[in-house]
Amino acid sequence: MPQQETRLSHLPEWKAWKEEGDIDAKKMLIEQYLPLVDYVVNRLAVGLPRNVSRDDLSSHGVMGLIDAIEKFDPGRGLQFETYASWRIRGSIIDGLRQNDWVPRSVREKAKKLEEAYQTLEQTYLRSVTDAEICAHLGLNEQELQQMLQDVSVTTICSLEDPIKDEEAETRIQLLIDDKAKKPEDAVHHVFLREELAKAIDKLTEKERTVVSLLYYEDLSLTEIAEVMSLTPSRISQLHSKAMMRLRGTLNRAKTLLFHEQ
Template identity: 45%
Template sequence: MTWDAFRRGNAGAAQGEEELRMLWKRYKERDDSQAKDRLILTFAPLVKYVAGRMNSHLPAHVEETDLISYGLLGLIGAVERFDPGRQVKFETYAVARIKGSIIDELRSLDWVPRSVRARSREIERKSAELEHRLQRAPTDEELAAALGMELEEFQAAITQISNSSIVALDETWSVSSGGEPLSLIDTISDSRVTNPADLLDVTVLRDTLADAIARLPEREKIVVALYYYDGLTLRQIGDVLGVTESRVSQLHTKAILRLKGRLQGDGEVDQD
């Protein structure tokens, strides 16, 4: 659902364009606190819309109501800093502020030890290095040896990373050594805007990602396909593969780490 459709569904909160212009004028020229409150209430549904979109990419234990609370701070800041004289829609400006506020708050609440984050980055880097050298995806045994770890220790690390994974929407992903880095936010489409350059960037990223997925080990490829394309849960995928849900979680985490290592690596790896 687009924001315009969402806003039409909350027509009671929406104001006429002329009334909005008057509210902006009263607030910006006279610092009218009542006008400010009216503006915040008018655009409050935008926070719910953004929080709902973001919540679908976060773990199940993250409450949407918490995201709305974080996003309201971003909306208030957007109202305070917005310049109605610029040729920019307030909604476009506010979305970035709301998303940023939610992401900042989630990061401040991050419960994951730095050692886990560092180990995740180390596995990503080592996986990309080994794949570039071997011209294929490294096995668990090869990765564990390269990291100076026992196989059981490596698999325990994968499980720990899996249990602490949150995808940051502003995390940068490099599509190639010479390309500009993209963030996940950059790849989320906006039906109100048609920008050929953005469409090209998204197309390149999707093609690169599809190529990287095609080079995953078979079981990891199946997990990615069933999880992201068919919408199966980890438990359902475990039933399909005949393994435990925990094992599927490990396969999923390894696939994501391999993909991140490839997309962030300096060179591309030829397919076997």
């Protein structure tokens, strides 16, 4: 990712755009931050089908960058590169979804897998093995690995998506302003973080490594494959399994949390 600075870059252009509405300054900011679009596109493209055009990803990403520049408030103290990356990624994913980039059959497979992990791990109170998942779904090992590969494109999500169905609050709203949380929201946040930490601890060693390198070390799936001496498709499968397990755990935690209110 382009190196982030501790101070806001291109401050004169930001002032000219935000304080004076200078269109030329806005254009300069777009040009300066275009490498962010390339960075996000390269990361997302690894897990997408080959028929998805990088040009289409870039087009959606540029729209997200423009939206970020228009909505960014330099006075909030946020790093623009981080904020813009959220917006770019969300714009790309939203654009792909509008174009039906994931077939219904793939989404049905993802739902079936997620329900299988959730049901079995709630029953056994531990991480289940591939053999147990296979037995539950009536698959062999090769069919399961192919299924995980197929649904890998569904394990990315947009920060613009609602946190819960039929609600307006989105993930990015929580990330932008965490100073205005109510006390009960803070308690819920701590509870969910604790549950997530427990869920991560229950992952297999390889799954934990993939999650750590992807979300904490900011490596791409291709880079993780090189580090772990595995193929990118195998890394994608490990990531899919980890996401299914974590989603199941968090869904159970949220159900418990909201039922107790």
